[in-house]
Amino acid sequence: MELYYSFSILIVLTAIFSYINERFLKLPSTIGIMLMAMVGSIAVVLFGTIYPHLFEEFSSFIYRLDFTDVLMGAMLNFLLFAGAIHVKLSDLREQKGPVVVFSTVSVLISTFVVGLLLYHILPLVGLSAPLIECLVFGALISPTDPIAVLGILKKVGVSKSLETKVAGESLFNDGMAVVVFVVLLQLAQGKEMDLSFANVTWLFVKEALGGIALGIVLGLIGVRGMKKIDSHNVSAIITLAIVMGGYLVARSMHISGPLVMVASGLVVGNVSRRDDVLSVTARDYLNKFWELIDEIMNAILFLIIGFELILIRDITDYWLIGVISIALVLFARWISIWIPTKIIPFKTKFNKETVRILVWGGLRGGVSVALALSIDERLHKELFLSITYVIVVFSIFVQGLTIGKVVKKVSEGGE
Numbered sequence: 001m002e003l004y005y006s007f008s009i010l011i012v013l014t015a016i017f018s019y020i021n022e023r024f025l026k027l028p029s030t031i032g033i034m035l036m037a038m039v040g041s042i043a044v045v046l047f048g049t050i051y052p053h054l055f056e057e058f059s060s061f062i063y064r065l066d067f068t069d070v071l072m073g074a075m076l077n078f079l080l081f082a083g084a085i086h087v088k089l090s091d092l093r094e095q096k097g098p099v100v101v102f103s104t105v106s107v108l109i110s111t112f113v114v115g116l117l118l119y120h121i122l123p124l125v126g127l128s129a130p131l132i133e134c135l136v137f138g139a140l141i142s143p144t145d146p147i148a149v150l151g152i153l154k155k156v157g158v159s160k161s162l163e164t165k166v167a168g169e170s171l172f173n174d175g176m177a178v179v180v181f182v183v184l185l186q187l188a189q190g191k192e193m194d195l196s197f198a199n200v201t202w203l204f205v206k207e208a209l210g211g212i213a214l215g216i217v218l219g220l221i222g223v224r225g226m227k228k229i230d231s232h233n234v235s236a237i238i239t240l241a242i243v244m245g246g247y248l249v250a251r252s253m254h255i256s257g258p259l260v261m262v263a264s265g266l267v268v269g270n271v272s273r274r275d276d277v278l279s280v281t282a283r284d285y286l287n288k289f290w291e292l293i294d295e296i297m298n299a300i301l302f303l304i305i306g307f308e309l310i311l312i313r314d315i316t317d318y319w320l321i322g323v324i325s326i327a328l329v330l331f332a333r334w335i336s337i338w339i340p341t342k343i344i345p346f347k348t349k350f351n352k353e354t355v356r357i358l359v360w361g362g363l364r365g366g367v368s369v370a371l372a373l374s375i376d377e378r379l380h381k382e383l384f385l386s387i388t389y390v391i392v393v394f395s396i397f398v399q400g401l402t403i404g405k406v407v408k409k410v411s412e413g414g415e
Contacts, residue, residue, distance in 0.1 A: 013303060029299060033306070037302070038307075040306070040307065044058050073247070078293055083167070085266075085287070091161075097347065103169045103171075103175075106337060107143055113336065114138035115139075118328060119131045122134070136181065137372075143174060144166075148365035148396060166361050175208035178207065179203055183195075206255060210256070211250060211256030211260045215262065223267065231282075239289075243261060302396075309389065364392050
């Protein structure tokens with residue numbers, strides 16, 4: 001009953017906030033919902049001074065949600081599958097060079113640029129943290145959030161090639177980011193581990209390539225099952241089984257669940273476009289089914305992100321370093337994109353305007369918050385969680401609401 005009770009509250013609040021946003025605010029749905037949740041969080045804190053019982057009850061509800069487990073263990077799987085199912089492999093193949101490089105090399109560059117700069121900046125504002133902990137923060141804030149990115153890209157109308165670069169990077173960079181984050185976090189925790197090139201490479205191969213391989217296998221099994229039947233309802237259930245069962249298998253094998261979802265979504269989405277696999281009606285039904293799941297999960301996710309503000313008790317103590325870190329992360333993003341475009345001979349040339357869109361369109365979201373929440377308390381968790389929240393809020397509200405204008409300006413000048 002506890003799970004049903006929590007989910008019921010989230011759905012009711014999501015419905016109310018969605019209606020208010022659609023009726024009055026007219027903002028992109030996820031941004032409007034998150035804004036109202038943040039305002040609600042502030043209201044709960046203020047009323048909590050008058051009615052302490054109200055604050056304790058609501059904060060207890062948010063705390064019990066265990067955002068890291070809810071996002072990384074459940075919602076992210078549905079959202080990644082829903083995003084990947086609409087990406088064409090032909091478009092992805094054309095942009096495979098930038099997608100692979102930006103989702104691996106760029107994540108590493110950004111991790112170390114953010115970590116090193118933050119380590120030297122913290123003492124200037126009266127704070128301090130060991131270098132290894134700053135690198136942990138660099139790892140969790142470097143990957144672009146596929147949920148935030150895909151949601152915004154649907155609205156702004158970027159060119160197909162640029163959309164594929166940004167969307168492809170955001171879908172695939174979780175594999176590299178999680179490996180780097182886990183390795184650095186274990187070092188920060190004082191755990192001994194083999195840091196040889198061979199062992200770190202094996203971790204990446206197992207986590208990333210293992211996830212992609214499993215996703216392809218599950219996707220092909222699912223498509224084969226759909227081909228044997230003529231029921232759009234059963235086809236939808238099969239895709240649900242791929243997502244939920246695939247996560248359980250990935251978890252037991254200790255490989256990347258997010259990459260399993262991306263790979264299986266790409267396989268199902270592209271193979272099912274063939275007329276000998278699904279009829280036009282069944283294919284349309286399946287697409288609408290996952291569009292609905294995507295909308296619902298996105299709305300609930302950004303609602304939770306807004307309410308997470310309640311759990312960060314000392315965020316006002318870190319507002320200055322949070323604001324400084326916004327510039328720091330944007331600079332690291334620019335460096336991580338600019339260096340590969342100058343060194344690696346991509347088929348497509350990257351001009352300044354395109355790099356600007358890739359930098360400004362690299363939104364941070366729920367994944368970074370979830371990873372920050374998983375840090376140990378003794379590793380300056382409150383500091384890094386506060387900085388992460390400030391960056392995510394800026395990313396979603398400022399970058400998310402202005403990326404359309406940036407795209408329009410670049411489009412007028414030619415990509």
